Amino acid sequence: MAPEDNSDDSSSTLKHWRVGDVTIIRIVESQTLFDIPDLFPKATLEEVRALPWLSPHFVTPEGRGILSVHALVIDTPTRRIIVDTCVGNDKDRGAWALYANLQTSFLADLEKAGFARDSFDVVLCTHMHVDHVGWNTMLFDGEWVPTFPNARYLLNRTEFEYWSAPSQHAAQPGFDEVQRLTMADSLQPVLDAGLVDLVEDDHRVCDEVVLVSTPGHTPGHVSVRISSGTGQALITGDMAHHPSQLAHLDWSIPQIDFDSDQGTATRQEVFSQVADEPILVIGTHWAGATAGMVKRSGDAFRLEC
Ligand SMILES: [Zn+2]
Structure with missing residues (x-):
């Protein structure tokens, strides 16, 4: 059975997909518009407009990109997992005003969807950037405490060691400071609290869920593969921030990508593997439908929602 999209409203906060015995649920924290050439310096508006399949989910009629920040809950028969915990509330983010001191209803939305904080077994971070680890913690009585007290927090060992070292890659002004603040509070x-397990690139979380190494955006970046029955899905993490990168594999974000060439090679390899296969690809920053099937198109790819 191919994965099916059971949602009826792609713009709603809550969206879910069924993959065999596993349910994957999207919980949106925020959505913003951006100019694609600002994020990807190699991109032009003409090239974006030449990709009609990006509309309406991933670009506006004017050709502006839509970027979603959301968490993905993976509910398996034996484990409840949350993949990437967004930005979080109340956080000092230095020069990054966009992410500073948010006051969103994310946690209430998670609970409303039926997922109490204490019901999670695993927190998975595809990498350790500010918008992927924020709700690891929450402010309680003036202290940062683990949001998911009964979960093991899985961090890729390479990724953890890189960000724990005193000097980090930071082409964008203020980014080092944001990462330092993020490490400290999230x-x-x-x-x-003793809740972290450092894991390897190919770590198996449970029968249905395994990590896949997808370096480039960060040194230890991982994606998440879900298999159950004949259903298969892949959660990208930030190996591709926006579906336009399927058509232009070399569009990268040099300000924050650790290794742009490696990121391009990762996109080529991963999208080649999933193209024209019955594998639902779920984007960690993809807005609207958020997921689709990767199809070959010319010498690159497109997403079919
Ligand atoms: Zn991100």
Whole structure:
């Protein structure tokens, strides 16, 4: 059975897909518009407009990109997993005003969807950037405490060691400071609570869920493969921020990508593997439908929602 999209409204906060015995649920924290050439310096508006399949989910009629920040809950018969915990509330993010001191209803939305904080077994971070680890912790009585007290927090060992080292790659002004703040309020408290497991690139989380190494955006970046029965899905993480990168594999974000060439090679390899296969590809920042099937198109790819 191919994965099916059971949602009836692609713009709603809650969206879910069924993959065999596994349910995957999207919980949106925020959605923003951006100019694609600002994010990907190699891109032009003409090239974006030449990709009609990006509309309406991933670009506006004017050709602006839509970027979603959301978490994905993976509910398997034996494990409840949350993949990437967005930006979080109340956080000092230095120069990054977009992510500073958010006050969203994310946690209430998660609970409303039926997922109490204490019901999670695993927190999975595809990498350790600010918009993927924020709800690892929450402010309680003036202290940062683990949001998911009964979960093991899985971090890729390579990724953790890179960000724990004193000097990091930071082409964008202020990014080092944001990462330092992020480590302090979103990672250190879960380390102190003894909830972190450092895992390898190919770690198997449970029968249905396994990590896949997809480096480039960060050194230890991982994606998440879900298999159940004949259903298969892949959660990208930030190996591709926007579906336009399927058509232009070399569109990267040099300000924050650790290794742009490696990111391009990863997109080529992963999209080649999933293209024209019955594998639902779910984007970590893809808005609207958020997921689709990858199809070969010319010498690159497109997404069919
Ligand atoms: Zn991100």
